Amino acid sequence: MDRTLLRLLAADGRMSNKDLAERAGIAPSTCLARIRSLRERGVIRGFHADVDPRALGHDLQTMIAVxxxxxxxxxxxxxxxxxxxxPEVLDVYFVAGAYDYLLHVATADTDAVRWFVAEHLNRNRDVxxxxxxxxxxxxxxxxxxx
Structure with missing residues (x-):
């Protein structure tokens, strides 16, 4: 049941408890208790808006391996x-393999990503x-x- 609730929330995190319970086939009180438990156990880390970077003028997205x-x-x-x-960095991933980190970066254009790499990565003595x-x-x- 928890996986069903997680799948439904991943598709629409704004779904009301009543609708979520109905779609999962459980009582609203049961649904609320299960969601509360998932949050308390850290399974659900939070709820976020999925913002399109292009809507904010960040037309270029990159993955930068470091x-x-x-x-x-x-x-x-x-x-x-x-x-x-x-502010350019959307996500930071600590990874195994040839690189240590993957950075998901959104910028306005190639000049901005070049500036980010030059100023914040290439000048960093640890990189x-x-x-x-x-x-x-x-x-x-x-x-x-x-």
Whole structure:
């Protein structure tokens, strides 16, 4: 039942408890209790608006892979936090593999992304290498949490 509720909420986080319960086939009081439990256990981390960056003039989105120098491994969280605070950065992912982080970045154009990479990554003494990939389109997966 929890997976059903999560799938329904992932598709429409603004759905009322009454509608959610009806679609899940449970009583509204049961639905409310299960959602409360999912929040308390940290399964549901929050509710967010899915804002289209293009509507705000950020027509170019990129994924920037970042590898840090070995000496920087002791303060990975400092790098992540500094990137999290940048207005261009939508998401910060700590990853395994050839790179340490993936940054989802939205800017107005190529000049702005070039400036971001030059000023905030290439000038950072902890950054060893970056690789930027343009995002042409984003299609959310249909089978989430099912």
């Amino acid at each position: 590898r840090l120098h070995p000496h920087a491994r002791g303060h990975l969280s400092d790098f992540a936090e500094s990137m999290r605070r940048r 060893a290498h970056t690789e930027t990939s343009l995002i042409f389109d984003h299609l959310p997966a249909a089978g989430r949490y099912g």
